Amino acid sequence: MQEDSPRFPWIALLIGLVIGIAGGLYYGWYLNPVDWVNIGPDKLNAEDQQEYILLVAEAYLQEQEIARASARLAALDTHDIAELVSLQADEALLRGDDPNEVRALTTLAEALGASPMAAEVFSGTTAPATLDEERTVTPTFEGIASPTPPTIGDTTDTPTPTQETLTPTPQIISETDLSLVERETVCEAGEGSGQIEILVLNRDEIGIPAVEVRVEWGGEDADTFFTGLNPGVDPGYADFSMVVDRVYSVTLVGLTEPVVGLDSSNCTTDSGEESIPTYRLTFSPNNNNDDATVDE
Amino acid sequence: MQRTLLVLLVGLGLGALGGAVFGWLVPIQDVSTGFYELHPNYKADYTVMVGAAYAADGDWDKAQARLGRLAEPDPATYVVTLAEQYIAEGRNPNDIRNLVAMAVRFGYTTPPMQLYISPPDSEQ
Numbered sequence: 001m002q003e004d005s006p007r008f009p010w011i012a013l014l015i016g017l018v019i020g021i022a023g024g025l026y027y028g029w030y031l032n033p034v035d036w037v038n039i040g041p042d043k044l045n046a047e048d049q050q051e052y053i054l055l056v057a058e059a060y061l062q063e064q065e066i067a068r069a070s071a072r073l074a075a076l077d078t079h080d081i082a083e084l085v086s087l088q089a090d091e092a093l094l095r096g097d098d099p100n101e102v103r104a105l106t107t108l109a110e111a112l113g114a115s116p117m118a119a120e121v122f123s124g125t126t127a128p129a130t131l132d133e134e135r136t137v138t139p140t141f142e143g144i145a146s147p148t149p150p151t152i153g154d155t156t157d158t159p160t161p162t163q164e165t166l167t168p169t170p171q172i173i174s175e176t177d178l179s180l181v182e183r184e185t186v187c188e189a190g191e192g193s194g195q196i197e198i199l200v201l202n203r204d205e206i207g208i209p210a211v212e213v214r215v216e217w218g219g220e221d222a223d224t225f226f227t228g229l230n231p232g233v234d235p236g237y238a239d240f241s242m243v244v245d246r247v248y249s250v251t252l253v254g255l256t257e258p259v260v261g262l263d264s265s266n267c268t269t270d271s272g273e274e275s276i277p278t279y280r281l282t283f284s285p286n287n288n289n290d291d292a293t294v295d296e
Numbered sequence: 297m298q299r300t301l302l303v304l305l306v307g308l309g310l311g312a313l314g315g316a317v318f319g320w321l322v323p324i325q326d327v328s329t330g331f332y333e334l335h336p337n338y339k340a341d342y343t344v345m346v347g348a349a350y351a352a353d354g355d356w357d358k359a360q361a362r363l364g365r366l367a368e369p370d371p372a373t374y375v376v377t378l379a380e381q382y383i384a385e386g387r388n389p390n391d392i393r394n395l396v397a398m399a400v401r402f403g404y405t406t407p408p409m410q411l412y413i414s415p416p417d418s419e420q
Contacts, residue, residue, distance in 0.1 A: 016307020028319020
């Protein structure tokens with residue numbers, strides 16, 4: 001008679017484990033998935049994280065405490081906070097978001113040491129606002145700003161207001177600061193014809209993005225858009241496709257008088273083809289209007 | 297046979313436990329969520345930031361929309377309670393002022409807030 005083998009039933013254990021793990025995973029993933037409560041900002045969805053960053057930036061405008069803003073952003077658990085804020089500022093600029101929001105994000109990004117593209121328009125132009133102030137867009141012609149941003153490492157337990165590091169921009173666009181310096185009419189067939197091409201430059205002839213452009217035609221119809229949506233051409237560039245036989249006008253909203261009489265009636269190219277003309281309008285700060293050249 | 301069955305059951309139990317724990321720790325669904333699931337401390341700080349932004353831009357509709365994201369049953373009561381808590385704890389006076397400004401805008405004024413209510417002509 002042979003004695004029962006004392007061998008351990010490994011196969012049974014393995015089968016049990018496999019079935020158990022499968023069942024446990026199904027329970028943990030589908031039947032009773034983890035329910036997040038009392039989370040930190042790092043667990044927010046992408047949209048709410050962007051809203052959180054915007055809120056930190058807006059609060060920073062009012063509080064002017066970079067240490068506090070940094071601590072709040074650190075809760076997002078992202079390694080490069082400055083770049084994240086900078087990216088969001090640029091995205092907001094290119095989307096044409098509320099200029100106050102773009103300015104808040106830009107100011108915070110700069111304070112964190114980043115150099116967002118949006119800084120070309122909104123750099124260091126802000127001071128803590130009050131309810132009584134009229135909030136206006138304050139683009140500048142100064143390019144990247146002058147403020148020396150405090151870094152996170154510079155902060156102490158009792159952060160000092162950093163307002164003094166933000167140098168108010170000396171030049172603010174007003175209605176008379178920009179003017180049409182060049183108007184060129186081109187009659188060419190093919191792709192690119194029938195456009196109104198707008199270029200807004202600063203004193204150094206660098207394109208200014210996020211300038212609101214309004215095109216009107218037919219008395220009632222209008223379209224509004226911003227420069228900088230095609231940065232591959234120029235940050236200060238924008239264009240608009242015309243339809244034949246209309247008369248258009250172009251205004252840099254709040255910055256210039258309308259440029260009128262942009263007639264899209266067919267013209268004849270050098271090769272004898274019919275085409276819609278293209279208008280190239282260049283705007284620049286109004287040093288002296290006498291030197292403006294307008295080609296009709 | 298009994299021993300084999302016992303081992304099978306033990307394996308099942310251990311596997312189920314391990315699988316469930318792993319499933320909770322490594323979820324396959326998107327675990328990101330909204331402001332309403334924030335820890336109370338973060339909710340409070342979020343509200344303080346809403347107050348600061350409101351003090352800066354004066355946009356009450358925007359402030360209300362932001363407070364609404366917290367999904368508190370009664371945002372007004374939440375702000376009032378938070379303001380009183382901050383006053384009691386002696387927190388940053390600017391934060392308290394901003395919270396009180398929102399509470400007042402909601403139409404609530406309590407005795408502890410009186411010290412932090414700005415006169416209408418100097419409201420920031």
